[in-house]
Amino acid sequence: MTTMRKGGSCGRSRRHRSVRERFSVGKGRRREDADSVTARLRQSNRADRLRSVLDRDGPTCIWCGREFSSIRLPTTDHLVPRVKGGPSWLENEVAACGRCNRSRGHISPVDWLTDCEQRGWRPDAKRVLRALTAFAQAVAERGGQRRARPYLQGQLRRMQRRFPAC
Numbered sequence: 051m052t053t054m055r056k057g058g059s060c061g062r063s064r065r066h067r068s069v070r071e072r073f074s075v076g077k078g079r080r081r082e083d084a085d086s087v088t089a090r091l092r093q094s095n096r097a098d099r100l101r102s103v104l105d106r107d108g109p110t111c112i113w114c115g116r117e118f119s120s121i122r123l124p125t126t127d128h129l130v131p132r133v134k135g136g137p138s139w140l141e142n143e144v145a146a147c148g149r150c151n152r153s154r155g156h157i158s159p160v161d162w163l164t165d166c167e168q169r170g171w172r173p174d175a176k177r178v179l180r181a182l183t184a185f186a187q188a189v190a191e192r193g194g195q196r197r198a199r200p201y202l203q204g205q206l207r208r209m210q211r212r213f214p215a216c
């Protein structure tokens with residue numbers, strides 16, 4: 051039914067169609083420009099946020115504890131993964147070395163923390179708990195994040211059970 055209506059409207063008037071085409075091309079071009087500006091902005095924001103994360107947490111990987119250097123560059127790691135609805139907020143971001151960030155993938159922070167310990171690394175559990183707590187506060191203040199919220203609360207509960215002293 052949709053196809054029939056579409057075909058009917060296309061065959062109705064060539065002039066009408068060309069106007070629509072021109073309009074949609076123009077719209078597409080504008081959107082492309084806006085996208086590339088947004089991408090550039092997002093990239094510079096990401097670099098700024100990474101600097102802020104390093105200022106806040108110090109120059110070490112949250113998962114393995116190794117210090118960053120020119121051969122071990124810091125990357126931005128989302129505590130609540132983006133696929134779980136975690137936003138690119140400073141409060142949801144920590145610094146990790148490329149190896150740890152890649153190895154972690156979409157594993158939850160608490161599961162990954164356990165993995166790191168089993169590998170004999172020195173993950174910064176206090177930093178994880180501090181970051182999760184700050185993120186939960188930011189969500190409470192700003193609202194939204196309906197997808198990330200239950201995931202975050204689950205992670206916080208598990209961390210608090212594991213580290214009641216923190």
Ligand SMILES: [Zn+2]
Pocket residue numbers: 111112113114115116146147148149150151
């Ligand atoms: Zn690491």
